[in-house]
Amino acid sequence: MKRGADRAVYDREAIRSILDAGIIAHVGAATEDGPIVLPMVYGVRHDELLLHGSVANAMMRAGRGFDVCVTVTIVDGLVVARTPLHNSMNYRSVVVRGTATVIAGTDEKAAALQVINDHIAPIWDTARPPSDIDLKQTMVLTMPLTESSAKVRDGDPIDEPEDLELDHWAGVVPLVTAWGAPYPAADLRDGVAMPAAVEALGGTNAHPLDDSV
């Protein structure tokens, strides 16, 4: 595996593993007032990226259509080189471009919402299911993963050969993102147990490194 330099990755499994490990997406659209980029939750299913909600509503009202770019980035560390212009970040990033379309049909919508909801932890099944009215008021978008690519950087800084002799430090400061201990809402009734999926999430790394990239 080539380390250090930014590497473009087109392998479907590698792209999927980054999308699985990401927490939020940044979704971009063109509007009459210029480009807009908003953070959104998302889900992945087969060769589909699923987007949810009110933010999409606002974006689609403002936008020229459903052409979007969805970018998911995981920062893994600060790369300190011997000279600032060689400083970098270690990261994993996926860019998906394409046309997002609305999912119609209550059952299809519920299935897609479960995928988005369970992206971080499977907490759909232990909650009160949405009503048909809830589902009617919710918009869900799907876009194909056809036009997707990833970029990955890891490992040490790449300095100029002549800089290696200098007395400047070089190395990496890892960035670790982890879920802390879950705590109950102030209005939670006594005796309601924490779902196993929530309990299991606490204390785990949010962005596990995957060897496939």
Next chain:
Amino acid sequence: MKRGADRAVYDREAIRSILDAGIIAHVGAATEDGPIVLPMVYGVRHDELLLHGSVANAMMRAGRGFDVCVTVTIVDGLVVARTPLHNSMNYRSVVVRGTATVIAGTDEKAAALQVINDHIAPIWDTARPPSDIDLKQTMVLTMPLTESSAKVRDGDPIDEPEDLELDHWAGVVPLVTAWGAPYPAADLRDGVAMPAAVEALGGTNAHPLDDSV
């Protein structure tokens, strides 16, 4: 302070504190092939957002100009409600829209690059300074913070009143992002000391919560 619901924040100090705490930006531009969103490092100075580099080059070659949207998001936790459609994230996010312009002049460029470089930790002064040739080959962009706004969500889930009596759990799983222990590059010469700013970064939270938001 109103907690729970998404709040729009226009206070300059609150916006600045989020930009200071963020690690990377997602920069969006319109291109002939649709919108594009790419992760980039950035810096903040007075009322300016500074962007660097090769990614901007690619974006500007592809783009219709310098109109960009720069979004910085910090995720603070997963909000688990009693029903999935009320699940949410706790987050702090800033959206800056406007026109990015190229900084000309070697000294101005070096000063701006130092702000970007030192965004996470002040490591410019302990490194080998860039040469004039380095600086000539590097592009730096500035955009005003005039058109910027923030959104913040924190605290507990907001459930429907009738759901509070149900036996479904509700609460928050915090997300903590922290810098780990720095490690030297494999090609680092013996006896080169780690800069104090790098050492100080290790073990600190990357996204400190700020009371001003």
